Amino acid sequence: MEKIIYTLWRAPQVSLDAFAERLRGEVAERLFTLGARGLQLNLADADVAPAAGLRQENNRPLPDATLSLWVDSANTESRRPFDDVLTEISSRQAAYLVSESVAIRNTRFPAQPGQRTHGFSQIAFLSCPPRLTREAWLDIWRNHHTRVAIDTQDNFLYVQNLVVRALTHGAAPLDAIVEEAFPPAAMTDPMAFFDAVGDEAKFQKNLAAMMDSCNRFIDFDRIDVLPTSQYLLKVAAG
Template sequence: MEKLVYVLRRRAGDSIEAHRDALLATAAPAILEAGALALTAQVADLATDPRVRPEQLFGEGATYASVVSVWLDSLDARAPVTAALEALGGRVDAYLVTESVPQACVDRTWKDGERSPGVTQIVTFPKPDRLTDEAFFRGWHDEHTPFSFELHPTRWSYVRNAVARALTPGAPPYRAIVEERWREFEEWLDPKRLFGSGDVLRRSAEELVHYADFASLNQTLASEWIVKSLRA
């Protein structure tokens, strides 16, 4: 089984609501019909909330419409999945990833197809050229991941996708696609609840250079729909 992550932009003239509705009503059924084992859609509709400050949407993240995760028996069967997403009319970048779940959501109460409670913070970034693969993964996985529990003490779940390779021509050279969730949007909006102490924030800035450059980070905020879970 393999996991593919698609980063979508909106078609010119489409609202985020129109993108969401077409994704869930048209593309998602086609993807499942094509044999997807599981499907999750993160729609960046919360990024347009007036309480979100522009500086909280980093880099290319402000242009994301959705991030769609698809599980297939083999990536060789991805053509109809990609076609269903391309039919939405916007840009589509696809990646083969290795998924790790350092913090699982263990108290899910909602059904497949329903909007998940809370908010997803999605962050993507490339590997800095100055780092070897070994140093990059040591900084991201071995150092930052355990530290992130101090950085975000109210976080609900954490999914870490390491990019194996891009699957579409011209896709940005991301090496990391991160999905972090909070139970309530208000938790994310309140810095005192989102972050730990001031000392933790200072340490976060210091350890960032071990795996990423701030200027290369891309961030958006999304609502999650687990259209079909692996255990459904």
């Protein structure tokens, strides 16, 4: 089984609510009929409007949604029917084959199929800085930064998707797509985000540790961050 992450943009004349409703309804059903093994939607909808301050936009415009699709094969012939469905609803799309690593599984607020997951999900689009080899970048991110991110934040889901390759022409060059879920308070309260509510010293310590670690493998003029609502529509199963 393989995992594909699509980035999706709606047409300007289509409201975000209408775009989200169609993705969660008609489009999801068509993808299931085609044989989707698993399906997750992340939507930049009204529910995450309070998290606007967390958006980072260096490669505009950011997508309106990401769609994670688990399929038997991501080969072009097998994938084309899924691509065609998503092309109908979006003004623009890109698809990436990814290798998924779940650093934190959501056991605090388990997702219920079809329902909005508690809190919000932050999607980060990463590329390897020119100053690092891909091997060095991967080692810092996966073998050193992972523990820092877990220890300094109140994230209850942490999924690291290493981009194997882009699957569609014109897809922006990416090396990773990261998913982290946080409680609602973290949308507006940095101390909640950094697991330090009411503790200024802990907040400063966690913030500094996180920023020091990020600076080792992220160029902040290249990263994009999108707060989203997560909808797990079908649990991936072999």
